[in-house]
Amino acid sequence: MSYVTSDQLIAKLRKEIKEIDAHELARRMQSDEDLTVIDVRELDEWSQGRIKGSVHIPRGFLELRVEALVPQRDQPIAVTCAGGTRSLLAARDLQELGYTNVVSVAGGFNGWKNAGYPFSKPQILNEDQRHRYSRHTIMPEVGEEGQLQLLGASVLLIGAGGLGSPAAIYLAAAGVGKIGIVDFDVVDTSNLQRQIVHRLEDVDKPKVESAARTIAQLNPDVKVIGHQTQLTSHNALDIISQYDVVINGSDNFPTRYLVNDACVLLGKKLVDGSIFRFEGQVTVYDTANGSPCYRCLYPDPPPPGEVPSCAEGGVLGVLPGIIGSVEAVEAIKLILGIGSPLAGRLLLYDALEAEFREVKVRKNPDCPVCGEHPTVTQLIDYEQFCGIPHTTPVNINGMGQPVLA
Amino acid sequence: MTTVRIPSPLRRYTNGQSKVEGSGATVRELIGNLEAQYPGIQSRLCEADGQIKRYVNVFVNEEEIRTLQGADTPVADRDEVSIIPAMAGGR
Numbered sequence: 001m002s003y004v005t006s007d008q009l010i011a012k013l014r015k016e017i018k019e020i021d022a023h024e025l026a027r028r029m030q031s032d033e034d035l036t037v038i039d040v041r042e043l044d045e046w047s048q049g050r051i052k053g054s055v056h057i058p059r060g061f062l063e064l065r066v067e068a069l070v071p072q073r074d075q076p077i078a079v080t081c082a083g084g085t086r087s088l089l090a091a092r093d094l095q096e097l098g099y100t101n102v103v104s105v106a107g108g109f110n111g112w113k114n115a116g117y118p119f120s121k122p123q124i125l126n127e128d129q130r131h132r133y134s135r136h137t138i139m140p141e142v143g144e145e146g147q148l149q150l151l152g153a154s155v156l157l158i159g160a161g162g163l164g165s166p167a168a169i170y171l172a173a174a175g176v177g178k179i180g181i182v183d184f185d186v187v188d189t190s191n192l193q194r195q196i197v198h199r200l201e202d203v204d205k206p207k208v209e210s211a212a213r214t215i216a217q218l219n220p221d222v223k224v225i226g227h228q229t230q231l232t233s234h235n236a237l238d239i240i241s242q243y244d245v246v247i248n249g250s251d252n253f254p255t256r257y258l259v260n261d262a263c264v265l266l267g268k269k270l271v272d273g274s275i276f277r278f279e280g281q282v283t284v285y286d287t288a289n290g291s292p293c294y295r296c297l298y299p300d301p302p303p304p305g306e307v308p309s310c311a312e313g314g315v316l317g318v319l320p321g322i323i324g325s326v327e328a329v330e331a332i333k334l335i336l337g338i339g340s341p342l343a344g345r346l347l348l349y350d351a352l353e354a355e356f357r358e359v360k361v362r363k364n365p366d367c368p369v370c371g372e373h374p375t376v377t378q379l380i381d382y383e384q385f386c387g388i389p390h391t392t393p394v395n396i397n398g399m400g401q402p403v404l405a
Numbered sequence: 406m407t408t409v410r411i412p413s414p415l416r417r418y419t420n421g422q423s424k425v426e427g428s429g430a431t432v433r434e435l436i437g438n439l440e441a442q443y444p445g446i447q448s449r450l451c452e453a454d455g456q457i458k459r460y461v462n463v464f465v466n467e468e469e470i471r472t473l474q475g476a477d478t479p480v481a482d483r484d485e486v487s488i489i490p491a492m493a494g495g496r
Contacts, residue, residue: 158495159495159496161495161496162494162495162496163495163496164495164496191496195496248495249495249496250493250495250496251493251494251495251496252493253491253493256493273495274491274492274493274494274495275492275494275495276413276414276492276494277413278413279412279413279492281489281492297462297469297491298460298462298491299459299460300459300460301460301491302458302460302490302491303460306460307414307490307491307492307493308414309493309494310494310496313413313414313494315494320495346489348487348489350423352423353423358467359464359467359468359469359487359489360467360468360469361469362468362469362472364471
């Protein structure tokens with residue numbers, strides 16, 4: 001039986017497989033070409049450093065995982081390893097699967113690093129995390145990379161109440177690394193019918209403390225930042241700017257307009273939910289990516305007293321569980337960049353009818369904050385804004401030009 | 406007949422019903438006819454001049470009527486009209 005030595009095999013592959021060096025790889029990665037760079041080293045090597053922009057599939061899993069990553073057989077692929085040998089073997093395997101545009105990177109990661117090209121030392125999940133988040137990481141839409149994104153992400157909850165409670169719990173369980181909570185209130189027994197982040201023992205304690213304790217008991221990976229204050233025009237930009245995504249669970253119109261305007265001004269993604277009795281609404285405002293904002297949907301607030309609050313009208317305790325959970329889902333999708341965000345669509349839930357439906361939310365080109373010629377270019381006095389009839393000029397608290405409310 | 410979706414805060418005008426049937430060639434007419442059946446509802450939705458209040462959203466099927474022809478937006482027999490108010494509740 002004839003055989004070849006491994007040296008002979010490698011020499012043969014070098015003739016058959018096109019190789020490129022680090023310079024050529026850098027050039028192709030910077031070009032418009034849709035090049036996928038696959039690093040086939042083992043996890044411990046990868047965790048020491050990697051070519052920026054490369055994806056990791058250990059060689060042992062290459063054939064099993066590559067199709068999900070690169071569905072088209074003619075898509076260009078560059079395979080890399082530590083020194084350029086294993087990548088030849090991996091490139092051969094890819095050719096066997098029918099990939100027609102595969103190159104091996106001569107010199108591998110070491111050559112790349114020595115040539116002075118940028119590399120990053122990726123964080124990796126520790127053993128506890130790999131186990132804790134295994135139901136996430138097994139899904140290709142999340143994977144280990146996605147879980148690391150969640151761990152590196154920050155979400156601000158406006159209110160640790162009915163909507164904020166389930167959102168806080170699910171985001172913490174999902175491993176969102178930093179959760180900020182703005183709430184100035186203390187826990188009351190009447191909150192416990194729906195605000196599931198709090199416990200009986202927390203009554204009379206600040207809600208941010210109570211929520212932080214629940215989260216700490218659930219997941220030590222999560223850092224909770226409590227903002228035990230009322231969100232105002234003076235602190236909103238400062239607080240919101242520290243986070244990637246904002247979840248609105250406030251209970252009044254001035255705060256809703258304030259949060260909206262601050263998110264538009266800062267270009268932050270806002271997941272907005274509201275509840276009343278047996279009905280809920282939820283949507284995503286992402287004006288930096290062309291979506292409408294809260295003011296496009298609700299240009300004017302209702303006059304004070306026109307719309308009853310949950311304290312006056314009541315709310316089914318489970319209802320915020322549904323809407324707040326949808327808000328958490330949307331926040332996670334925004335962080336991971338997966339699926340279709342609920343932007344430009346208002347999802348309506350009617351618990352009595354057991355019905356979900358949605359209507360369209362169109363961007364208003366004349367919107368005073370996100371439209372083509374915005375007149376609200378800084379935060380205004382939102383109490384005043386919500387207490388006056390529309391089309392009346394108002395002076396805005398000494399903070400700038402009058403605006404039309 | 407056109408089905409009109411009534412939100413919780415307005416159901417006290419419709420004997421608690423979440424859906425009612427109405428008729429009219431436009432949203433304005435539809436609301437005017439609803440007023441005959443359910444007195445009081447019109448003034449919750451419209452200004453004195455018949456325009457929809459700025460803080461009330463009326464959708465014909467999936468589209469908000471401000472993006473169409475406002476109160477004059479035509480309504481066909483099988484359309485579904487939804488009244489969707491701003492809700493502030495979250496706590």
